[in-house]
Every structure is written in structure tokens, then in C-alpha cells.
Amino acid sequence: MTSIDKFARLKLDALQGASLLRVLRETEGQEQINFCSNDYLGLSQDDRVKAAAAAALDEYGAGAGSSRLVTGNHSLYGELESRIAELKGTERALVFGSGYLANLGAIAALAGTADLILADELSHACMMAGAKLSGAAMHLFRHNDAEHLRAQLEQYRAIGRNCLVLTEGVFSMDGDLAPLPDIIAAARDYDAWVLTDDAHGLGVIGQGRGSAVHWGVAPDVQVGTLSKAAGSYGGYVASSRSVIDLLINRARSLIYSTALPPSVVAASIAGIKIIASDTAICAKPLAYAQMFSAHVGLPPAQSAIVPLILGSPDSALVASQMLEREGFVVAAIRPPTVPSNTARLRLAFSAAHSSADVLRFAAVVRDRVLENRPSTQ
Ligand SMILES: Cc1ncc(COP(=O)(O)O)c(C=O)c1O
Incomplete structure (x- = not known):
């Protein structure tokens, strides 16, 4: 051996x-x-979603050929991103290769070695990976405990130039919801930003629009996936125009990775249309x-x-x-x-x-x- x-x-x-x-x-x-x-x-088995994928496969071919920053940014992306932004009520959205890549790219682009990340201890592995990659100082707060987050902000906020708070909207292994109003209120009191991963909220809570709509709050950055309720594949970040423009320039998992196949993007459009209307x-x-x-x-x-x-x-x-x-x-x-x-x-x-x-x-x-x-x- x-x-x-x-x-x-x-x-x-x-x-x-x-x-x-x-x-x-x-x-x-x-x-x-x-x-x-x-x-x-x-929706992965829905005829409308499958037909959209088949039509795009026919029209555009099987693969995107390169990164979106090179020649992979086919025309379906714009439509998908405006539909996601509309569903989420944000200025803009940006689609990534997967939810994992979206978290990795967004977190590492928004935080660096001079910054602080505070994360719910049960946050998904890809948020933890993004936090590690960023090089920021990181502390975990007790699961869904906004008071513990507040105590950590009090204790550690001064060590970071900027501070990013990470949580899932719906926790993937427990199914419980993060208390987003309390988490956002704590973050606001200490000039910290909140990034939620709503992989399991989209299509299910908040009339399908996810945890921010369920609670009536606006996290600074909302990450999600198109591979669960939307029935397709891919990830997204929904946020302000400036944050999305920054990610286009700094999110390495977007810049240095091949764009999604057109058929996958078309399937996602069909899935998001159904979530928005049904x-x-x-x-x-x-x-x-x-x-x-x-x-x-x-x-x-x-x-x-x-x-x-x-x-x-x-x-x-x-x-x-x-x-x-x-x-x-x-x-x-x-x-x-x-x-x-x-x-x-x-x-x-x-x-x-x-x-x-x-x-x-x-x-x-x-x-x-x-x-x-x-x-x-
Ligand atoms: C909370 C959470 N975030 C992100 C992901 C990753 O998304 P994707 O499968 O699109 O990479 C998952 C599961 O796959 C998840 O459960």
C-alpha cells in the first residue's frame, strides 16, 4: 500500500x-x-422548470465556457438576478455557482484580517469556511441567543474595524428560526452588519420570500441557494447595489469560477417565478x-x-x-x-x-x- x-x-x-x-x-x-x-x-420535477432548462439547453448549449467576468455572463443571469432581488425586496442580487460558493465569496469579500466576525455556533459549514478564509477574528455566540451576541459585541466589537454577524434564517439541521429582529437590533447598536443564510427559508416561510419577510426585517446581506426550494442549482446574494458591485469585484468564488450552465439558470428563473406567484x-x-x-x-x-x-x-x-x-x-x-x-x-x-x-x-x-x-x- x-x-x-x-x-x-x-x-x-x-x-x-x-x-x-x-x-x-x-x-x-x-x-x-x-x-x-x-x-x-x-420543483426539481416540475414540468415548467424542466421545460425552461430544456429550452435553454437547446438555445445556448450545455456549458457557460468561462467565468461571468470573462464571457460566461449569458443573458439569463440578468433576469434571474432581478427576479431574486424583487422577491427579496433588495436593490440587487448576484448569482454564484452554489450556496456554498456564495457564502464563501461574500463573507471573505466583506471581512478581512482587521475585522471581527461573530457567528451563531450552529451556522452552516460554508459560513464558517468563509469566516476562516476572511482571516477576521471570529467568536461564536450561543445558538439563537441574541443576548449572548450583545455581550460579545460589548466585549469584542472594539477589536474589529468592521464587524459582520452571521446566522442562518432557518437552521438547516434543527429547523428553528433565528430571532432576526433581536439579532439585527443588537448589531445596529454596535455598528455591526448582519449576513443571513436563508437556504432553508426561501420558498417556505414569509409567503415563500424567506425569513426576512417572515420577521419584517432587512438584514444587510441575504445569502441563499437555488438548489433547495427553487428546484435547480446555484447560490445568490441579495443586498444593496453597492454591496453587489463590490462582490462583483472582490468575491473570488464568483470571479475565478465558471458561470453556471444556461439551462440551470433558466430552471432557476422558472423556480423563482413559481415561488413568487404561488x-x-x-x-x-x-x-x-x-x-x-x-x-x-x-x-x-x-x-x-x-x-x-x-x-x-x-x-x-x-x-x-x-x-x-x-x-x-x-x-x-x-x-x-x-x-x-x-x-x-x-x-x-x-x-x-x-x-x-x-x-x-x-x-x-x-x-x-x-x-x-x-x-x-
Ligand atoms: C444553510 C445552508 N447554507 C448553504 C448551503 C449550501 O448551498 P448549496 O447546496 O447551494 O451549495 C446549504 C446546504 O447545502 C445549507 O444548508
Whole structure:
């Protein structure tokens, strides 16, 4: 075995021993109901979205060929960006290759080594990666604790020239909402900017317009993805004209990465059009999540995501395998995606489900997962 293979094998054996090994599984062609997808509105399978992608593929070809700053900025981008800005109520929007790239590029462009970043401790890995890349001093505040944020602003604000506060609008692994009015009020008191990642809010809360509309607030920068409720792929930043102009000049994940394929941008336009015009479809994921939480005796869901925290990686894997045998796909979520001892099933509800699916799923979860949950959880 070569030394690099030995290195990899040792790491993999350690993960296997801790029930933390991840494998890629094909999901096509199985007759199962998926309760862990982020396709909250089922738009990845929507005929209008697919037709838009097919037409753009035909007209413009398969790939964009270069970065948007070179010759990859095909005409569909302008339309998508104005539709996103309109939906979000911001002056401008800018589309990136993915939500991960949008966070990476925006955070590292807005903060540097002389600055301070304060982040909710459960912020998504790509926000943490952007914060690291920026070189700014970083501190984590307790999850959804605006008072702790305020205490940290009091303690650390003076060390940073500028200060950026990071949080998710809807937390991806817990489904709870950040208390944005309190977070923004604290930030304003200390001349700090707020960047929200609303990957799981778009299409689901605030009549589909996301967490800022839900709360009636205006974070300085709103990042999001087109790969979840919009049914397509890509990421975006919605903000003021000046911030977007700066990102066009400074966001390295935009400048040095190939533009999205035209068909993907066209699919996103179709997805965003549906989100903007069909509030009934946007209400469904939350309604199903709440129907589920009522049936299994959990607190009312706040978003399309309901966590069932089981503790050990093994218990999450066993529950996931049991549900699979019952015809439901629910991936086990294990550390480091979630903190240790909080391995879980992360359930996600979609407009593509039916009430009957949700009720059948709830009965199985109640009788086969929650009944067996250790009493300490
Ligand atoms: C909160 C959050 N932000 C960003 C992303 C990344 O978005 P994308 O899949 O478009 O890269 C995800 C998940 O994928 C997410 O859950």
C-alpha cells in the first residue's frame, strides 16, 4: 500500500469504528418516499422548470465556457438576478455557482484580517469556511441567543474595524428560526452588519420570500441557494447595489469560477417565478411539518425541517435503516455535521408529499422511532 493509501485507510478505519463513515448511495429508481430532501416544493420535477432548462439547453448549449467576468455572463443571469432581488425586496442580487460558493465569496469579500466576525455556533459549514478564509477574528455566540451576541459585541466589537454577524434564517439541521429582529437590533447598536443564510427559508416561510419577510426585517446581506426550494442549482446574494458591485469585484468564488450552465439558470428563473406567484404551494411544506409534529407529539414545526435527535450515530443509523425498510428515505445525520451526541434523523417535508404520506410516515415514526428513543433524550 502506498503511504497516501495508508493515510486514507487509517482515517477511514477510525470513522468506521465510530459509526461515522459516509458512503455515497445511489437514489435513483427506488420506490420510496423521501423525507429528507431539500426540494421543498418538488420543483426539481416540475414540468415548467424542466421545460425552461430544456429550452435553454437547446438555445445556448450545455456549458457557460468561462467565468461571468470573462464571457460566461449569458443573458439569463440578468433576469434571474432581478427576479431574486424583487422577491427579496433588495436593490440587487448576484448569482454564484452554489450556496456554498456564495457564502464563501461574500463573507471573505466583506471581512478581512482587521475585522471581527461573530457567528451563531450552529451556522452552516460554508459560513464558517468563509469566516476562516476572511482571516477576521471570529467568536461564536450561543445558538439563537441574541443576548449572548450583545455581550460579545460589548466585549469584542472594539477589536474589529468592521464587524459582520452571521446566522442562518432557518437552521438547516434543527429547523428553528433565528430571532432576526433581536439579532439585527443588537448589531445596529454596535455598528455591526448582519449576513443571513436563508437556504432553508426561501420558498417556505414569509409567503415563500424567506425569513426576512417572515420577521419584517432587512438584514444587510441575504445569502441563499437555488438548489433547495427553487428546484435547480446555484447560490445568490441579495443586498444593496453597492454591496453587489463590490462582490462583483472582490468575491473570488464568483470571479475565478465558471458561470453556471444556461439551462440551470433558466430552471432557476422558472423556480423563482413559481415561488413568487404561488403562495399556496409555498405554504405546504410548513403545513405538512406541523401536521407531522402534532401527530407525533412534538412542538409545532417552525419550518419544513423537523429534527429527531437520537444521540449516538448508531441509533440514528438503526432508525434510518428501519424507516428504509418501511419505504421511507431519511438519512442519518451524524457528527461533524451536527454536534457530538446529537446524531439525528433530519426530516424534511415537501409540497410534493400528500397528507396521506405524512400521516403514514408519522405513525411509523411515532411507533417505531419515538417509542424506542432513550429517555435521556
Ligand atoms: C444553510 C445552508 N447554507 C448553504 C448551503 C449550501 O448551498 P448549496 O447546496 O447551494 O451549495 C446549504 C446546504 O447545502 C445549507 O444548508
